[in-house]
Amino acid sequence: MGIVADEKSDGLHSRAVTAGQAPEVEPCQEQPQKVQLKRELGLFSAVSLIVGVMIGSGIFVSPTSALERSGSVGLCLVVWAVCGGISLLGTITYINFVSVKLYVRVQNVFTVCKLLACLVVILGGIYELCIGNTENLNKGFEGSSASAKNLALAFYSGLWAYDGWSTVTVVTEEVKKPEKNIPLSIIIGVPLVTFVYFMMNVAYMTVLTIPEMIAAPAVAVVFGDRALGYVNFIIPLGVAISTFGCALSIQFSVTRLCFVAGQEGHMVEAFSYVHMRRLTPAPAVAMQGILTLVFIVIGEIEPLIDFASFLIWIFYGFAMVALIMMRRTKKNVHRPYKVPLLIPIFIIFVALFLSVVPMITDSSPRYFFAVGFILVGVAVYYFFVYRKIRPRIMDKFTFFTQVLLEVVPTDQSLD
Known part of the structure; x- marks a missing residue:
């Protein structure tokens, strides 16, 4: 028996061969690598994704409109707590284009930083309470609104800040052990975000009066x-x-919806196409970046919140109906x-x-x-998805x- 060293691209390996005989060629065991999204999100990153989406500008802005519409300190705090419960039950562009791993690292850092900023507010409020500043909170439910419309709009403001609780479910393909980690x-x-939001509102209301909070463009x-x-x-x-x-x-999660759709x-x-080297859904990311720019240019924050919340909760309702139907079918x-x-x-x-009360x-x-926007979507679905009508220009668009x-x-x- 002799030893023959074969030099290949993946390094040196040795095989025992019989003297005088040509070495047998072993079949390649490696499967060709496919262009697809990879599972890069562990439990911490999944939690970070939820917290990262939920804690945005809302908690620094929404308390103003939520308090104005609820009418009292007590009812406003109830709204914020209930919004957290509802969210639990219901469950922009370069970085996302370049790399999922880069996104995960950046997002984890930013989530920790924003939680620290929230903690500063909470500790400031606790300090004020410890020195006896309780006058504003003692008003309790004084001045609470009994209007169904105002209550619905107050929940819009609160739930806008909470929106993002379902984010991790749309990136299942990229979560490690999704059946456990999701x-x-x-x-x-x-619950972490609910606690942070509730305590931040307590801090705001400890230091500021209701008129001061309502008049503030950014209460924080x-x-x-x-x-x-x-x-x-x-x-x-x-x-x-x-x-x-x-x-x-948000862009990370929404682009995955477009990708799967x-x-x-x-x-x-x-x-549904993926970048050849970066393995990111580049077309979906680019489209979301363009749409975001459009809304930033033409919109004001409060009308956008009301409009978006209205649409969001219509489709949350539809999603729950679909869930019940599929349990039977x-x-x-x-x-x-x-x-x-x-x-x-x-x-x-x-x-x-x-969705009904504001209308x-x-x-x-x-x-x-x-509602008209939704009906247009139904028409588009009927002709181009259900009836499978494909305009010729789409081939040119795909190639481009x-x-x-x-x-x-x-x-x-990739091979």
Whole structure:
């Protein structure tokens, strides 16, 4: 027996061969690598994604409109607590384009930083309480609003700040051990944010009166000027960090929705393509960046919150209806996690309240415009998805997208 050393691209390896005989060629055991999204998110990153999306600019801005519409300190705090409960039950662009790993690292850092900024506010409020500043909180439910419309709009403001509780479920393909880490990340992330939000509102209301909070364009900044002294720069810095981190995570999750919708034929096919080297859904990321820029240019924050919240809760309601229907029509499908039917039924009633009451009590046309927007979507679905009508220009669009962004379908081999 002799030893023959074969030099290959992956290093040196030795094989025993019989003297005088040519060495046998072993078949290649490696499978060709596919262009596809990779599982880069562990439990901490999944929790970070939820917290990163939920804690954005909302908690620094929304307390103003929530308090104005609820009418009292006590009712406003109830709204913030209930919004957290509802969120638990219901469960912008370069970084996302370049690398999922880069996104995960940046998002984890930004989430820690924004939690520290929130902690500064909470500790400032606790200090004020410890020195006996309880006059504002002692007013309790004095002046509470009994208007169903105002209550619904107050929940819009609160739930806007909480929105993001479902984010991790749309990136299942990129979460490690999703059957374990997705439910666990929600159980950890949502109560954590609920506690932070509630305590931040207590801090605001300890230092500021109701008229001061209502008049504040950004209540956290006014709080910092009043309670934090020479370190008040932490608040606007925290707002900037929080808003950037939130936008980063929202884009990450929403682009995955577009990616999957493209795979299923519910959106333009090119949105399901992945960058050849970076393995990111580049077309979906680019589209979301463009749409975000449009809304930033033409919109004001409060009308955008009301409009977006209205649409969001209509579709949350539809999602719960679909869940109940599939429990009956697809009984034998494997379900890694399952919630009691009482929860989606409750969310349906919440969605009905939040979508029907504003339409009945508010003469503003924006809600009817939103319904019209949904109906246009139904028409688009019927002709281009259900009837499978494909305009010829889409082939040119797909080719242009592939060349411009260097993307390929997910079933494409790298070899």
